[in-house]
Amino acid sequence: MGGRKNLEGVSLAAFAREMGVTPNAVRQRVQRGSLAGVILADGSVDAVKARVQWFANSNPNQQRRKPAAKTSKLREAAEGAEENSEYDLKVERMAVDLEAAKINLERLKEATVDREEARRAIRSLMLVFRAAMLNFANRHASDIAAEVEADPVRLAGALEGYMRVALAELAKTRAPLDAGTFGDSAC
Incomplete structure (x- = not known):
């Protein structure tokens, strides 16, 4: 068991806890190929790569997540990144909407007379x-x-x-x- 402390990634059970699912759910995804290439040579899970593939291959509306007992720093960082990217996406959408409104206003100015x-x-x-x-x-x-x-x-x-x-x-x-x-x- 001493070799387990020197894992390259995280254990399958630890990754399952971070994702708020059972270890069996992670194993099923690995077997189906949804998490291809995330199992490292020592049997541990490349958590960053696995997390990216997990979210890329899942519909958040269909996930039933169990609340995680402990929140890891990796999970907090990933959620922070998701929130930032969601915020950035909202800002970009607002910028596009603003530009469209400016274009429509210019069209109206050309079509109206004082x-x-x-x-x-x-x-x-x-x-x-x-x-x-x-x-x-x-x-x-x-x-x-x-x-x-x-x-x-x-x-x-x-x-x-x-x-x-x-x-x-x-x-x-x-x-x-x-x-x-x-x-x-x-x-």
Whole structure:
């Protein structure tokens, strides 16, 4: 039994205690090949290699673990490493989520327009429209009068009068975004 004190790794029973399972569960995994290459030449278990393979080949949701009687330094270190890696993974996920949120925000900024800028654009467009409509009668009255065989001066006066009435009604209409009225009420 004196040779047992000089093991390269840990005993199978000690590894089983660290994992919170029975020694038989460890033997079964070794026989199935789930823990390949973890048994050293002296019959001891390479605990680090075995632990890595144990967690790589097991579903934590299906494990029934017995509470370990004594917690070894190796187990505490492994759990600390697991917690750190889990924490690191959460930090990485948060960083990815933050980057995705920044990208979405940039897309939104490109797709939206400042409210005041939109109001100015609408007002400018409506002023151009108003000027075009007030000029319509003078620019096209003679051509329309020739087509319908009417007096161009009377037709221009009638068109201008009706255009002003229509523009006055339009001026009372509220613009989108509460930009105010479309035109001056004094047409």
